[in-house]
Amino acid sequence: GATLAVAGTALASAGGGAPRVATLTGAAERPGPGDPDGSGSAVIRVNVGQKRVCWQLSVAGIGPLPAAAAHIHAGTKDTFGGVVVTLGAPDASGKASGCTTVSDKALLKALIQTPESYYVNVHTGEWPSGALAVDGGAHLGHVALTMARAGAEVLAYEPQPAILPALRANVARNGLQAQVSVRAAALGSGRGEAFLSSEGSSSTLAGGRGTRVDVVSLDDDLAGRVPTVVKLDLEGWEVEALRGMRRTLEGDVVLLVECNPEALGAAGTSQAELVAELALHGYDVRRVDEKSRRLAPLSEPSGSGFANLVCARPETIDRLGLVTVREPA
Numbered sequence: 001g002a003t004l005a006v007a008g009t010a011l012a013s014a015g016g017g018a019p020r021v022a023t024l025t026g027a028a029e030r031p032g033p034g035d036p037d038g039s040g041s042a043v044i045r046v047n048v049g050q051k052r053v054c055w056q057l058s059v060a061g062i063g064p065l066p067a068a069a070a071h072i073h074a075g076t077k078d079t080f081g082g083v084v085v086t087l088g089a090p091d092a093s094g095k096a097s098g099c100t101t102v103s104d105k106a107l108l109k110a111l112i113q114t115p116e117s118y119y120v121n122v123h124t125g126e127w128p129s130g131a132l133a134v135d136g137g138a139h140l141g142h143v144a145l146t147m148a149r150a151g152a153e154v155l156a157y158e159p160q161p162a163i164l165p166a167l168r169a170n171v172a173r174n175g176l177q178a179q180v181s182v183r184a185a186a187l188g189s190g191r192g193e194a195f196l197s198s199e200g201s202s203s204t205l206a207g208g209r210g211t212r213v214d215v216v217s218l219d220d221d222l223a224g225r226v227p228t229v230v231k232l233d234l235e236g237w238e239v240e241a242l243r244g245m246r247r248t249l250e251g252d253v254v255l256l257v258e259c260n261p262e263a264l265g266a267a268g269t270s271q272a273e274l275v276a277e278l279a280l281h282g283y284d285v286r287r288v289d290e291k292s293r294r295l296a297p298l299s300e301p302s303g304s305g306f307a308n309l310v311c312a313r314p315e316t317i318d319r320l321g322l323v324t325v326r327e328p329a
Contacts, residue, residue: 038062040094042120044072048108054099055087059122066091068228069123069131075178076117085111086225090122132225134218136187136241137233137258139163141170141180148179152228155221159186159213160196187234187241188215217244226251236263242277249281255311259287271305284317286310 040059046052057070072085084107090096102108111118123131131152135144138156140163147154158167164184171180186194195210218230218241230245230253232238238257242249257274264270275285275298286295287307295310295317310317 040122042122044111044120046108046111048105048112051101051103051105051108052099053085053087053102053108053111055097057087057090057096057120057122059090059094062094062122065094067096067122070096071121071123072111073119073121074117075119084118087120131228132222134222134227134230136218136231137235138167138182139233141167143231143256144180145170145174145176147229148174148176152179154180155183155227156180157183157185157187157216159184159194159215161211161213183216183221185214185216186237187218187232187244188237189240189243190217191215191220219245219247222248227253229254229256231256233258236260236265236267236269239264239269239274239277240267242274246281249278249283252313252316254316255283255309257309257311259307259309261305278311282313283311284314286317 038059038061040057040062042058043056045054047054053072055070059065059067067089070087070089072087074084085100085102087100088096088098133144133147133152133154135141135147135154135156138144138158139160141156144154144156144167156167156171158164161184164182168182171177171182186196188194192215194213194215196213197210222245224247226248230248232241232255234241238259255278259271259274261271264274278285285298287298287309288294289296290308298307298309
């Protein structure tokens, strides 16, 4: 579950076009609920010529601080919208200030001309409402939809052309288009192309036969944004995807990774390489014990060798502990 931070009312004109000021309250959080004791303010300054957005944030009555994230979202009062600008998160004192470059001039002009169409959120908690989540290998979207229902903004990557219409339909059927962005691409170590087999169950990044699909790296696609959680189910290409998110892994990210030794071998890698890639960034790796429904050390045998892994920094995974991941049927 998530604890929430504070959310802003729509950005209001402070006269003369800028700065823009938002009053922050827990009651205004979308999606809620917000911290009933949360309050604060956000002052946003926009400079179209310099392509800059600057901010001064002040929050109180929320916890724990420092906050996890802060954003400007597109959306009017009482609605939820996607992130358009990432701001600096308030520190332990509840304060944050800074500037960022925004190349989209149309967005900058809209922030000035129609501030009522945007709002500011500050997020806290184990899973901050409105946080960013990534579903790599989304298939029909079951995981992506679960993340979105928990309040996350979700980037769902699915390269298979035959699957994409059903994925988009599932997102629409659940009314989550504002939270789930479907990316028609595979995750890899860099930008390029891949060939999916005719069955769609495996792929190769060089040569081969099948359907040609786009490949992107998560580092390039996120452009500096840090997700709270990343799920990877890539039919053996998990190591390639990890190599393409090394900058992202510098943050405190929780990864849910499928480890299929046979698929990894077919892709020219192995479980050892997967674990080594994570170790480069100081991540600990546990597997989900399907019998006990708990996290277990990777060193414990899993029978078939196939495992669903939970990966995080030691201090984070220790906080997760040997926890129940789902109730027995």
